[in-house]
Amino acid sequence: MKKKIIIISPNYLPQENGLAMYTHCFAEQCAKFHDVFIITSSDDNIHPVPQDKVFRVVSNWHGLDLLKILKISKKLGADHLLFQYVPYMYSKRAGINFSLPMLILILRLCGRAKIQIMYHELYYPKHFNVKAMILHHVHKGMLFFSALFAHTLYASTEYFQQKILALLPWKKVHHLPVGSNIPKINLSPTDEEELRKTISPEEVRIIGLFGSFHPSKNIKLVLQNLLDIADQQKNIKILYIGATLTELKAEVDSSYHELLKTYIYPTGFLSTAHVGEYLCLLDGMLAYFSDGISTRRGSMLAAMQLGIPILSTQTSYTDSLLLGQDFLTLVNADEVTFPAALKRKISQGWPKNLPADSKEREIAFYKRHFSWGEIVKKFLSTI
Numbered sequence: 001m002k003k004k005i006i007i008i009s010p011n012y013l014p015q016e017n018g019l020a021m022y023t024h025c026f027a028e029q030c031a032k033f034h035d036v037f038i039i040t041s042s043d044d045n046i047h048p049v050p051q052d053k054v055f056r057v058v059s060n061w062h063g064l065d066l067l068k069i070l071k072i073s074k075k076l077g078a079d080h081l082l083f084q085y086v087p088y089m090y091s092k093r094a095g096i097n098f099s100l101p102m103l104i105l106i107l108r109l110c111g112r113a114k115i116q117i118m119y120h121e122l123y124y125p126k127h128f129n130v131k132a133m134i135l136h137h138v139h140k141g142m143l144f145f146s147a148l149f150a151h152t153l154y155a156s157t158e159y160f161q162q163k164i165l166a167l168l169p170w171k172k173v174h175h176l177p178v179g180s181n182i183p184k185i186n187l188s189p190t191d192e193e194e195l196r197k198t199i200s201p202e203e204v205r206i207i208g209l210f211g212s213f214h215p216s217k218n219i220k221l222v223l224q225n226l227l228d229i230a231d232q233q234k235n236i237k238i239l240y241i242g243a244t245l246t247e248l249k250a251e252v253d254s255s256y257h258e259l260l261k262t263y264i265y266p267t268g269f270l271s272t273a274h275v276g277e278y279l280c281l282l283d284g285m286l287a288y289f290s291d292g293i294s295t296r297r298g299s300m301l302a303a304m305q306l307g308i309p310i311l312s313t314q315t316s317y318t319d320s321l322l323l324g325q326d327f328l329t330l331v332n333a334d335e336v337t338f339p340a341a342l343k344r345k346i347s348q349g350w351p352k353n354l355p356a357d358s359k360e361r362e363i364a365f366y367k368r369h370f371s372w373g374e375i376v377k378k379f380l381s382t383i
Contacts, residue, residue: 003034003383004076006113008069009084010061012040012054016272018298019120021181023084026379029372033380037076039069061090066103070111078113080383085119085146087139095124096138101145108149114383117146118154118176120296122163140167147171152382156296159317174382177295177321179372182302185276196281199265200237205352208282208308210241210275211299216290218335219251225339226286227256229346230263236346237265241278244268275302284309284351286342290333292318295370304366307359309351313338321369327354327362 007027011020027036038054041061057068073081083104087095107115123139124132144167147153154176155161164173187195199206207226213219223238230236240248245266249257267278279285285303287293292315293300303310313333314323322328329350331341368374 003079004037005030005034005080005082005383006037006039006069006073006076006078007082007084008039010041010058010086010089012038012056018181019084019086019089021272022120022178022298025179025181025372026376029376030380033376037072037078039072062097062099066099067106069103070107073107073111073113078111080116081107081111081113082116082118083146083150085117086121087123087142088121094135096135096142098142098145101142101149104146104149108151114152115150116152116154116383117150118156119143119147119160119164120156120178122160143167154379154382157294157317158319158321159294160296174378175295176375176379177319177370178298178301179370179375180302180305180366181298182272182276182279184305185273185280187277187280192280195277199239199281204235204237205283206237206239206281207346207351208239208241208279208285208303210279210285210287210302212242213247213251218288218290220253221335221338222286222288222342223248224252224256225342227252227259227263229343231259233346236263238263239278239282240264240266241275242267242269279303279306279308282306282308284311287312288333288338289313291315292333293322293328293330295319295321301366301370304362304370307363307366309354309358309362311342311345311350325362325365327358327365 007023009019009023011017013020013024023038027038030036039058040056042056042059055072059065090100091097104115122143124135126136147164147168153164153171153173155164155173156176156178158175161173161175211217226238230238243266245260248260248264248266279302282303285308287300287310289297289312293312294317300310300312309327311329314330315333329345331338331345
């Protein structure tokens with residue numbers, strides 16, 4: 001019997017950020033089995049999705065405005081309400097919003113729908129300054145009460161799963177990885193060759209960097225060290241997907257500006273479809289995360305679905321699922337040791353030195369754990 005599932009997300013298409021793309025991909029797959037509706041922020045953009053399925057009605061995600069969710073839920077006779085939880089997305093005030101857990105309590109008391117929450121992020125990191133400490137504890141309070149009032153909880157990483165359980169040890173928390181937020185593109189050999197020539201007419205190793213300049217990606221550290229290696233080896237081209245040369249110059253010391261012009265090919269902002277095309281060109285992706293690679297990193301998974309070798313970082317937060325895979329080359333995220341480790345791995349021939357069958361095994365691994373079909377199948381088994 002089909003159920004009515006409402007997914008609540010502040011971001012949705014035509015936006016192309018991580019949460020919007022996640023919501024779209026998840027909903028699209030889930031709609032193969034059940035009736036799926038979206039409640040999202042109000043705007044004037046129109047996307048070619050039947051408007052009886054997408055409710056663009058919430059203007060500020062605070063106070064009485066949130067009761068629109070209760071009204072729609074009752075009107076549709078929803079069986080399940082699935083919140084996509086990133087605290088910063090529910091408030092322009094640094095993610096401070098106690099209206100959200102109050103709404104979840106009201107929905108639980110006044111409605112028949114089961115309430116699920118998918119935690120993509122938990123709270124602001126705990127740093128030793130007043131602002132960070134306030135945000136950390138406020139977000140932690142929001143997490144506690146939202147999780148307390150919900151029926152079923154999901155976490156995008158094992159670490160987040162453990163943190164939620166530490167707050168509410170009697171709750172059931174499911175580990176639900178994310179999938180690639182970039183559609184898979186299959187370029188023909190001819191098209192791939194032509195596109196590669198636009199990056200470099202010579203035979204080079206194309207190493208990709210992808211995504212925003214979030215502090216966790218430590219762009220200055222990564223880019224400057226990769227530029228030094230490229231200048232030494234002369235056979236490396238760095239494809240930066242999603243940034244312009246001007247933006248990259250602002251992230252590195254001025255002494256690296258000439259190296260940027262020589263060894264970087266910046267694509268600028270791209271649609272998700274064009275991102276998919278450029279990903280096909282990569283010989284390897286460098287994905288530095290200060291908290292380590294994990295099952296919530298959609299940019300990394302976009303490369304994995306194509307079987308692209310990935311060089312990333314490992315910390316105590318890294319999911320056990322990702323350890324011991326030879327197509328994932330993992331080094332310590334420590335800023336002091338990372339440069340030498342990066343240089344050593346590339347000098348040893350990465351990404352060309354992997355086993356011949358690693359691409360096929362990487363794609364199979366992705367399909368088994370991170371394809372949207374498997375993610376939704378796991379979710380549906382819990383409701």
